[in-house]
Amino acid sequence: MVRQAAVERSDEVAGPESWGRYPRVAQEALPLAWVDDPLPSGVPVLPYGMGRSYGDSCLNADGPVLLTRRLRRFISFDADTGVLRAEAGTSLGEVTELVLGRGWMPPVLPGTQFVTLGGAVANDIHGKNHHRSGAFGRHVRALGLRRSDGSLATLHPGDPLFAATVAGLGLTGLIIWVEIQLERVPSGWVESQGIRFASLEEVEALDDASRDTHAHTVAWLDGLARGRALGRGVYFRGNPAEGAAPPPRRPSARNFPFEAPEFLLSPFLLRTFNALYDHLPRWKSRTSVWKFFHPLDALGRWNRLYGRRGFFQHQSVLPDMEGVRALLALTSTRGQAAFLTVLKRFGSLRSPGMLSFPRPGWTLAIDVPNRGEETLAYLDEMDAVVRTYGGAMYPAKDARMSADTFRLGYPRVDEFATFIDPAFRSRFWSRVMG
């Protein structure tokens, strides 16, 4: 309304950005209001949901991104069977809010509720229950896909185009709706436990003991630990809580208001972690699903804590603990990692997408503030370790892996490429395949 103020702040880059805010580029955007809105022609496009992909898989260098967030109407929900269909821009948080009071939950929840259904499919996301329920794509019953040739297809598990679209990074067309099978829950609460561990051996043993007894498991590692402390952390596990307690209200997040210099961040978080670690060796509590599944949402836009240069997240999956140990050893000698390091063991349930990331083994996610060239060199060394141990990197988190690293982790790349819609393109894809 007030044109004076319409001038962008000088430190702002125009348009949508990725969560890691690297690369920092101006991004053209086109909002969609209805699933049948015309798509631009003659220029490559890419769907963009809530911008929680960390790297460049949600950015398009050669044309606009299609903002899908307004495509967020529910289409149907059967409270008896738990089958829900909604437009692809609907967020998992919105789904949870709708169904929790009626005894259902999304079958897979990642660390943030701010993920669209379309994004959940396109990245075949995973959660703390992967060892039980597998990746998100396993729970998709059908989806609607618009292609640039004007076609509109309803895809089901078993269709080759379905297998390409799940974990297809938005490149096979515009997902306009998704139908999922929800999971029954007795309440909106989780009986959760936190248990500290001093080493990777301990966490492995904890996970061996927990994976048959607990629906949800994940470990936070002290990413700044050195020497004997290396591999220490806190193991979280939980089960749906029985009882007729009323469902918890969806919390409203406070957004982090400005870009913090990073030197403020690490000491603060380190102290927090140490306090937790030293004084709470083991605790039990009844936690709301919002808090249990989405701890990172307590502070909205926390990515700004990493300042203007942004950050990387290095998320890999490794067949066994040896690879994890090697990655952590490298991290501790380079002093590049930030506080938060997350470790989770995937189960053996097969992911349905040609490019799905989840596979049996341990996934390790390390936040790394961007300090320029030395950071990029360190991340390349990390990739080399991942390749050596036969692992793979997660495209949704990546802004810089090499074509080789990508190909080694995803043997079905060439098969997938035949399903790409010619009018769809991402920075990620041009980078790893270009």
Added chain:
Amino acid sequence: MSEAQRVLVLGATSGIAQAVARVYAASGARLALVARSREHLSAVAADLAVRGAEVVLQRAADLCEIDRQRAVIAEAERALGGFDVVLVAHGVLPDQRACQEDPRRAIASWDVNFASAATLMEAAAERMVVAEDGVLGVLSSVAGDRGRADNYVYGAAKAALTTYASGLGQRLRGTGVTVVIIKPGPVDTPMMAGRKLPARLVADVDVVGRRIHRALERGERMLYVPGKWRWIMAVIRALPIRIFERMRF
């Protein structure tokens, strides 16, 4: 437990109307929905039904067809069994420049934003007065508070609509019918898409929807939403015209 609210939404596919209707849906309201596009209307109706509404009528109609307005209102009244709330929410944001150059475009936008909205209010009021009850809400805009170079074609229609609604509200005093004039600032809706505005000036549509719902339920006569626009527009209105003309906003 009170009976389900009976709500008619005219222009039900507008971004703000959808947000208000979502709040009513969550409380189990009975809804009658009118909008131009049949496809979009059915998408909105399905969404509201999933959220808990009982959608008793979906009518695809061009509300600018003045001769059909009374029939549409009557049909909704029958379907709902009366009105607790009628929300007049249809509107367009016309291209200011194009309207300056082509008077037909300007007049077409006034038909949507002023003429059809005013006659619809009148038609709805006629029925509500008979029932001696109900809240008649109308979506005007802060743009109607003072004509600005950027959007005075739109602003003029909203100014007229505000004036009309204010007169209607005064006329209806004592009848049991309350007129609620709603003046949103910029809201993150498809209508605002393409307008270059800083994010902090653009309000979240769900926040706006909840606030409008509350105003309708309380029968607030005049709502600026978000509330800061009441003060911003008071200052802008108070500026002497020579100073106002020189300002670049």
